[in-house]
Amino acid sequence: MSRDVPIRAVSRSLDALKVINRYGRITLGDIAKEVDVPYVTACRIVQTLVVEGLIVREPSRNHYRPTALVQHLVSGFAHEDDLVRISRPLLSDFTRESGWPVSVSIPIAGDMMMRVSTHASAILLNERCFPGFTQAVASSVPGRLALACGAGTMRSGGHLAEDRNGYGLNPRSTSSIAVPVFVKGGFVAALTMTFTTRHLSVARALPQYLPQLQSTAAAIAHDLARGIGPAAAPAAASVQQSGHQPISLP
Structure with a gap:
């Protein structure tokens, strides 16, 4: 298998994280639409991101938003x-x-x-x-x-x-x-x-x-x-x- 072939699950998870970070807060249904994956797949992706501490569900609404850990991921980014x-x-x-x-x-x-x-x-x-x-x-x-x-x-x-x-x-x-x-x-x-x-x-x-x-x-x-x-x-x-x-x- 080519070393250039991406891992699909990882790519989808990164796409979901980008979408959540872009909108600030977003529903699970909208995440599925933006990433173009079935709702069930979006649920698994979001659950993984929650467990990893990258996003959190707002208690009063059915919305997900990024946590401070997302900002921590770019702490090594010094470009420009x-x-x-x-x-x-x-x-x-x-x-x-x-x-x-x-x-x-x-x-x-x-x-x-x-x-x-x-x-x-x-x-x-x-x-x-x-x-x-x-x-x-x-x-x-x-x-x-x-x-x-x-x-x-x-x-x-x-x-x-x-x-x-x-x-x-x-x-x-x-x-x-x-x-x-x-x-x-x-x-x-x-x-x-x-x-x-x-x-x-x-x-x-x-x-x-x-x-x-x-x-x-x-x-x-x-x-x-x-x-x-x-x-x-x-x-x-x-x-x-x-x-x-x-x-x-x-």
Whole structure:
């Protein structure tokens, strides 16, 4: 048997844990739907995760949520700590002035993962969407931006904006504007602003917020360049290794 063949039960369990972590709290039925497994299989997976201490059932509701042990699992993850440290105050300033949440995300294994987010402090969009939240590269605005950067069709100073296709838990009710963060010519991350479609259109948001987004991305890149070497390529390589084909933007 090929050494590259994954163990199906382990893959399903990891998928379930990702789903629970993404939503924060979720029912068993929804876990089964998201992971695309029978309800009985979902029950066994969830029971295993509970026994291992990775998730817990809320006593007052039929919901499951991750425990602190999930955060402990990433304690050895030190990739791009400078990105988090440098981005956090700049993003906080942006949200304090605009009221809208912004996030910095990086491509990991075919997904875009939020590393920094101001959703918790945004007064104009009430949405639980915290660092660690992931969406597929091809189905998210920052993901498609990353693909364009990896293909060479997006350069520093560019942007991608989409109406009713935001980056969060309710993408059809939100819109997003994403700009790239380049360091020494390599794509490092996507900086994304998310806003509700009923309050603001992309056409109005672009002239109002794009210059500030681009200046924030430039500030992040400037500070990162002082602390890291020329190898900003791993993030772009992650996009290319995800199996998605590069896209061209108009």
